[in-house]
Amino acid sequence: MTEPTGLVSERGAEQVSDAPATAETPPPSQPSQVTFTVYQGPPLDTIRSLVASHFLVKDAFIDQYGIPTIQVAAEPPHEKFRTLLKELAQHNLIGAIRGAGDTLTVRVFPKPQRKGSRKTLNLALFFATVATVLAAGYFNWSNADLFTVLVEPSSVLTKASLFAVGLLAIIGLHEFGHKAATNHHGLDATFPYFIPGPPPVGTFGALISLRGPPENRDQLFDLGLSGPVVGFIVTIVIAIFSLLLSTTVSPATAQQLITGGATQDLGFCLPLVGATPNVSCEAPLLLIVGRILMPATTQGSLLFPNQELWFAAHIGALLTFLNIVPAWQLDGGHVSRAMFGPSGHRTATLIGLVILFVSGYLVFAFFLLIMMNLTRRGFAGVEPLDDVSPVSNSRKLLYLLAIVMLLLTFFPSPIL
Structure with missing residues (x-):
């Protein structure tokens, strides 16, 4: 499947597949992802x-x-x-x-036959995504004239480049978290496929494709959780760098920015200290980081985190949230499938879809429903070869980490 960023299974003959059981595929009692x-x-x-x-x-x-x-x-x-x-x-x-x-x-x-590597496609998509993210950054900051003059006088290209570095670091390292997990368990997976997109973000994320099923639920759990954990950590790091590069403006300049609408034109949540942040549209994770690390300002002054990196962290938190939702074949879906088995995974998917609908991510929720229908497998997730052995006790404890990440990166869709 295509998802914002995460781990998926290749479909097709002799590969991990979403086809229903036929005379050439295992019946439902077997690992139905695998077409042999x-x-x-x-x-x-x-x-x-x-x-x-x-x-x-x-x-x-x-x-x-x-x-x-x-x-x-x-x-x-x-x-x-x-x-x-x-x-x-x-x-x-x-x-x-x-x-x-x-x-x-x-x-x-x-044993399914391995497909040849498509590194040329990986590279082509990566460079295309670099271009679209740069273009999105240029688009975002080309109209922020007043803010650029008074707060961050660097060129628009510099701003776009900083945004691209921050966002691609989050997405890329998320995927290499998955890749590291596959290497650790001796599984075969592709390099990341980056997905170009339009402004204001410039990308729909990335994914890697698993060329065969995991051996057991422990491996499936690790494959699902590894990417979001790495992306979560990198998002925090990018937010910290944004704060380290923050700019303080005088009361007079602050008033000029507010009067000129510069802070609203940026459209980012929590763009400054000294003004009331829009808590409803920012992830608790970034609010916490901002409260802990932002230095104090004098009365009337405003402190701006570096906006390019802060926006990258904002998108990173959003992608982590969407991926860790316990639905279908998202990363969170892999984790819930490993934890709870087929029936528990179906329940978790329903809960995940409710979370998406209630929080306003209607397009993404409908996208998941469409993909479930197209693959003709409904709510079914990736099945390990050994679907009898439960996950280890240590991983049961780590499941709490997935819940914490979901809560800390959650924020309602701006369309609400």
């Missing part, structure tokens, strides 16, 4: 022996889809199944484990 070719591999007895070296086998057969299926006694499968996956990989196979009650079911498929 017809099984052509070692005989059933060989696969049974591999599975039997780790689990107590109850039955082994070829199901109606031609897929080798091994039923085993229920037990915690996490480490045993990871070892089995490595052994299956030596035969160019991959497995999935599902189950309930006293029986687990292991199904074995041909």
Whole structure:
């Protein structure tokens, strides 16, 4: 899917797919993201022996889809199944484990073939996005004549460049947070695909594409949370730099700016100290950073954070919020799917959509609904190969971090 910034799964033959179950795809009880070719591999007895070296086998057969299926006694499968996956990989196979009650079911498929790298496209989209973000910055500050003369007398191109550096650092490092998680777990993923966009932001974010399903819920959790955590931290850093580069103006100049409408023309939330900020349209995260780090001013003076970097941080907080919403295949959706399984993920997606509608992000909410319909998979999220083992206790605690980030980056849409 296309999302503001985040991790997605490639669709298409022999790749992570959103296609419904057919004669050539696993039925719903299997990892339905994965479209595999017809099984052509070692005989059933060989696969049974591999599975039997780790689990107590109850039955082994070829199901109606031609897929080798091994039923085993229920037990915690996490480490045993990871070892089995490595052994299956030596035969160019991959497995999935599902189950309930006293029986687990292991199904074995041909390993999906890797697609070639498309680094040329990655680079082309990156440079196109640099251009559109620069253009957006130029557009934003080309009309701020009074503010430029009295507060920040640098050229419009300098302002646009500073905005582009700040925003692309947030988006790019968010994506490389995902990439670092895939590398840590030995998963194959593309480099980021940046998405150009129109002013005033200049981009719709970026995404990386996962070329195969994660092994277990721990990996899915890490893949979902890693990007927002990095983006959240970089957003704070950019906001701090904005405050370090702040400008204080005299009472007379402040009055001239207010009378001339310069502060309103900028259109940014919390643009200064010494005036009442519009709390309703700024993320609590940035309000907190501003209150802690902004120096005091004399009576009547106004203090402006560097507006280019502050606006970049503002957009960074917005993107973090939209990504951490626990819906569908957003980053927050991956985290909730790992935490709560299929049924809990559907509930979380409904909650996420309600959050988006109530807070005014109607276009984004409708976009998600359209994507759910187009992929014909409804609320279903990315499924790990081992969908039996729960996430680790440490990750259950880290889920609180996702909630905190959601709360600290939330602010209603300006259209409300």
